[in-house]
Amino acid sequence: MRKILTVLLVTFLFASAIWALGLTGAIKNKVKALDEKVSERRTASNHAPIITSLTAATTTLYNSESTTLTCAAYDPDGDPLTYTWSPNVTSNGQQATFKAWGSYLPIVSVATCTVTDIYGISTNTNIKIMQDVLVSTVIFTSFFCNISEVKNITPLGAVNPEGGHIFPIDHIYVYFNDTSTAHDIYAPAAGTITYIQDESGEYGVSIKFTDSLKCTIGHMTKIEPGLTTGPVNAGQKLGANEPWLIGNTELYVTDYGSKTNFITPDRYSMNGETTRYCRSPLKYYNDPLSAQLYAKVNRVGEPKDGRVDYDISGKLIGNWFIEGKNINNSTASEQLAFIYDVFFSTVMDISSGNGFGMTGLYNVQSGAASFETVSQATGKVSYKLLSINSGDLGQQKGLMIVELIGENKVRVEVFAGSTESTADFTSNAKIYDR
Amino acid sequence: MLAVVPFSYAESQEFSIGVYYPGIGFKYNIAPKIGLEARVQSEDKITVLGARGYYYLGDKSNVTLFTGAGLHTITFKGDSSEGNGTALEGFIGGEYFIMDSLSLQMDMGMAIISLLDTDNSITESGGEFTYGIGMNWYFGGGMKK
Numbered sequence: 001m002r003k004i005l006t007v008l009l010v011t012f013l014f015a016s017a018i019w020a021l022g023l024t025g026a027i028k029n030k031v032k033a034l035d036e037k038v039s040e041r042r043t044a045s046n047h048a049p050i051i052t053s054l055t056a057a058t059t060t061l062y063n064s065e066s067t068t069l070t071c072a073a074y075d076p077d078g079d080p081l082t083y084t085w086s087p088n089v090t091s092n093g094q095q096a097t098f099k100a101w102g103s104y105l106p107i108v109s110v111a112t113c114t115v116t117d118i119y120g121i122s123t124n125t126n127i128k129i130m131q132d133v134l135v136s137t138v139i140f141t142s143f144f145c146n147i148s149e150v151k152n153i154t155p156l157g158a159v160n161p162e163g164g165h166i167f168p169i170d171h172i173y174v175y176f177n178d179t180s181t182a183h184d185i186y187a188p189a190a191g192t193i194t195y196i197q198d199e200s201g202e203y204g205v206s207i208k209f210t211d212s213l214k215c216t217i218g219h220m221t222k223i224e225p226g227l228t229t230g231p232v233n234a235g236q237k238l239g240a241n242e243p244w245l246i247g248n249t250e251l252y253v254t255d256y257g258s259k260t261n262f263i264t265p266d267r268y269s270m271n272g273e274t275t276r277y278c279r280s281p282l283k284y285y286n287d288p289l290s291a292q293l294y295a296k297v298n299r300v301g302e303p304k305d306g307r308v309d310y311d312i313s314g315k316l317i318g319n320w321f322i323e324g325k326n327i328n329n330s331t332a333s334e335q336l337a338f339i340y341d342v343f344f345s346t347v348m349d350i351s352s353g354n355g356f357g358m359t360g361l362y363n364v365q366s367g368a369a370s371f372e373t374v375s376q377a378t379g380k381v382s383y384k385l386l387s388i389n390s391g392d393l394g395q396q397k398g399l400m401i402v403e404l405i406g407e408n409k410v411r412v413e414v415f416a417g418s419t420e421s422t423a424d425f426t427s428n429a430k431i432y433d434r
Numbered sequence: 435m436l437a438v439v440p441f442s443y444a445e446s447q448e449f450s451i452g453v454y455y456p457g458i459g460f461k462y463n464i465a466p467k468i469g470l471e472a473r474v475q476s477e478d479k480i481t482v483l484g485a486r487g488y489y490y491l492g493d494k495s496n497v498t499l500f501t502g503a504g505l506h507t508i509t510f511k512g513d514s515s516e517g518n519g520t521a522l523e524g525f526i527g528g529e530y531f532i533m534d535s536l537s538l539q540m541d542m543g544m545a546i547i548s549l550l551d552t553d554n555s556i557t558e559s560g561g562e563f564t565y566g567i568g569m570n571w572y573f574g575g576g577m578k579k
Contacts, residue, residue, distance in 0.1 A: 021455050021566070021567070022454065022455050022457070022475060022565070023475060023482055023506065023521060023523065023564050023566070024456055024475050024476070024477040024478070024480050024482055025564070025565070026545050026547060026563065027482065027547055027549075027562075028478060028480060030519075030549050030558050030560065031480065031510050031512040031549065032512065033558050034512060034514075034549050034551055034558035035512040035513045035515050037556050037558060038514040038553075038556055039513075039514045041554055042514065042554070
């Protein structure tokens with residue numbers, strides 16, 4: 001009997017031992033149950049980690065520079081934290097390294113740090129890193145036409161509302177003395193022709209000098225036979241302008257290192273890039289060529305290069321779009337500009353599309369509030385719209401009333417034909433922003 | 435399957451050292467039917483220190499049945515919990531001498547285990563079945579039949 005009991009006992013013990021052997025095995029079961037209770041309690045009362053700061057040693061990088069990012073965080077419950085970073089940085093716990101990739105145009109990159117406690121509750125925050133581009137150091141060694149043939153140069157910032165250019169124009173124009181002969185056009189520096197435009201006899205040539213610097217010469221009426229995309233030498237003939245066909249020729253320079261003052265630069269993307277990154281072509285010349293060119297500039301006052309970016313946040317001066325629009329989806333009638341004249345740097349101009357039944361460029365009355373001084377605190381301001389045409393120069397063609405109703409939001413109404421000094425807003429008023 | 439094979443063993447041995455899963459013990463037989471044992475066990479960040487009392491049933495032979503009780507203190511660290519506790523156990527088992535001074539021991543019982551997570555003051559208590567196996571080496575005075 002004892003033997004049988006012993007054998008049964010041994011069998012039972014070994015079988016049971018697989019499940020929980022020894023007192024510690026039994027205790028393990030209880031610890032597991034206690035773990036669940038503790039986890040439930042902690043989950044119910046757990047708080048998400050708090051990120052106190054995410055900083056970068058520097059937030060602007062050039063070329064392939066790097067910067068160290070540091071995330072500071074704590075857990076209200078005292079739980080251990082883990083740090084994970086967005087794929088565009090090399091992580092090392094609380095710190096990470098962001099390396100620029102040498103973009104040819106300025107790019108804002110976003111790095112994200114996510115802090116997670118041991119229960120999987122996480123918090124994240126972002127930091128913006130600017131991969132910037134320096135202004136090009138390329139020197140133009142040849143003007144794009146013979147300087148001796150140039151009558152004058154209209155710098156950046158002309159407007160032509162009737163032609164659809166409400167905002168200050170991002171290229172210069174060259175007018176010739178002799179309008180009865182053709183004038184050769186040349187490459188201003190060695191580079192690569194990337195595009196030859198042909199629009200029914202009107203040609204344009206785009207040249208890339210570096211990844212971040214290019215130019216376009218337009219208003220050409222002849223293209224040099226055999227000219228194709230590919231390398232081009234400084235001074236190489238590209239074609240010609242015949243003034244009796246197109247009265248001027250034009251030169252754009254797009255430098256991705258250029259800094260313009262537009263309130264929302266992204267509103268000048270795509271088609272607006274030549275404006276957003278425009279820079280006066282004359283800045284790429286050294287003396288004596290530089291002095292010869294500036295001497296041809298048709299502008300009284302400084303800067304001789306003119307400008308396209310008059311925007312000042314909180315002030316009336318600068319470019320405005322009908323609320324929510326941008327350079328790509330707005331028409332001329334949805335744009336409005338309060339600027340200074342391209343030829344006389346102290347003369348205030350209002351450039352208006354056909355939004356109010358009046359298309360044109362207008363001067364304003366003497367003593368009118370300067371655009372750069374008009375703010376929300378100023379309240380409503382009235383501008384008489386004065387003709388700039390020689391036939392009726394200075395004659396009032398209408399009245400514009402404006403009122404800044406936000407940091408960068410303005411209410412505008414035009415009374416076409418009015419000769420009054422002021423008026424009240426009506427339901428015809430329009431809202432612009434930028 | 436183990437067969438029960440009779441062995442003769444020294445009757446004068448009063449002390450034994452036991453190797454159990456997962457720990458060791460030192461037992462002293464204070465009387466022919468009574469033994470006291472100090473045990474240390476450790477497994478997976480669980481450490482158990484305690485004492486057991488044995489009462490041997492029937493006449494001593496190469497197969498000996500016993501019953502007894504034990505009281506242990508516990509320290510532990512789980513995945514989420516950490517703290518201490520106690521275990522009070524009652525058990526029944528048998529000891530089989532495969533040599534004069536060497537025996538196999540098996541027992542089973544019920545333990546009342548109380549644990550406290552010290553950080554959160556959360557407790558867990560209740561009964562758990564226990565199963566033990568081990569081996570004893572007797573020396574110094576002998577197992578008294």
